[in-house]
Amino acid sequence: MAPKAGDGDATLLLGSRTSNPQREEFLQVARPFLRGDLHAIDPALPGLLAVLRETGAAECWHKHGTFLEHLQDVYRILKIWGASDAVARCGLFHSAYSNSYVNLAIFTPDVDRQRVRDLVSCEAERLIHLFCIVPRHALIHDTLLFRFTDEELREGLRNQDSECIHKLRGILPPEGINVKHIRSGEDVQLPRAVVAIFLLLTMADFIDQLTGWQDALFGNDNGTLAWSGNNWAALWPGNGKPGLWMSAISRMGVLLNLILREENVESIQLPPVFNYCTVVLDAEDQIRARDLYWEAVHVKGSGLETLESVEPLLTQASTYNPWVGEPHVLLSQVYLSKGEFEKAEAEASKGLCLLLQWGTNWDKRVSWEGWIAWCRVLHSKAQEKVWSQSAWDIINLGLVK
Known part of the structure; x- marks a missing residue:
């Protein structure tokens, strides 16, 4: 059963550093499904x-x-x-x-x-x-x-x-x-x-x-989910973009x-979700957030220079739509790569709490279980204050405590 709302504070519900008990409570609810x-x-x-x-x-x-x-x-x-x-x-x-x-x-x-x-x-x-x-x-x-x-x-x-x-x-x-x-x-x-x-x-x-495929299918460009369009030739499964x-x-x-x-x-x-259904997310804000996120995941290049261009995109995305977990998960990896471990831990905590609250994933290129597992790796490494800049070390990550 989902944990009850606390005092309604948005930072608490988003899983800030002070909300570890609530994040762990959500994890306990989800664990039988994960296992x-x-x-x-x-x-x-x-x-x-x-x-x-x-x-x-x-x-x-x-x-x-x-x-x-x-x-x-x-x-x-x-x-x-x-x-x-x-x-x-x-x-x-x-x-x-x-x-x-x-x-x-x-x-x-x-x-x-x-x-x-x-x-x-x-x-x-x-x-x-x-x-x-x-x-x-x-x-x-x-x-x-x-x-x-x-x-x-x-x-x-x-x-x-x-x-x-x-x-x-x-x-x-x-x-x-x-x-x-x-x-x-x-x-x-x-x-x-x-x-x-x-x-x-x-x-x-x-x-x-x-997903984005239904947006293309029904012309949901304004993000209202009116389903008034009829682009029946939209090719499935689409480009993997999160749906509006x-x-x-x-x-x-x-x-x-x-x-x-x-x-x-x-x-x-x-x-x-949405602070126990007390928030209306503006349709245009969700579009801005989704597009900034999608731009971030498609930035070309490698190394710290790439991270410097990705960070503001993800930060803006999570500002326009603070109720989705994946931008926080990516931000956590950015901060880990830069050695900013406290920021990385806070973002991983927020991302994990949101993913657990939804019970599903917004970015469906990876499964819900996959997002949670990766987010928990990031959170663990941020707490240990350890991250690698070796490709071989990163693909060898996996164990969560």
């Missing part, structure tokens, strides 16, 4: 994954890998964010009957619902079935996300009697919201608590799978925060 200790996470998890493999989920393509990898990653994110077993299992099977976004029905809803109930529990299967029949794009994007400006959301956080709050109550009244079944067109009633769960699930779903999804996720997080202030949903809690 593949499936029984410790959920005794039923090994069997659930075996069923998904048997259905062919590992043979289905999905965005930046296989369907099984995506389901596992969404499950991991939800568990790290403190979701209940029922919600996390919904994440693990969230597209199993197919849904409004993907055609991946590895179970037939008219035939296999009892089988899925027996596997995951009645509560989880009910969520899975609902998740697969609601018009999720219309619900999350049209009904919620794009009905509010950034400033309205910020005012909603500040003032419980703001126009934002009244508008949200009008959209999501106490009795819930009525949507149309995506296949039959029948009315489906969603309680506010289920809408909150689906917001959280959508956040986890999106952050695992979105963080601003939209911050907005979803604030909406989730506002709903949970009025609706008691015991099965979920606020994710630790």
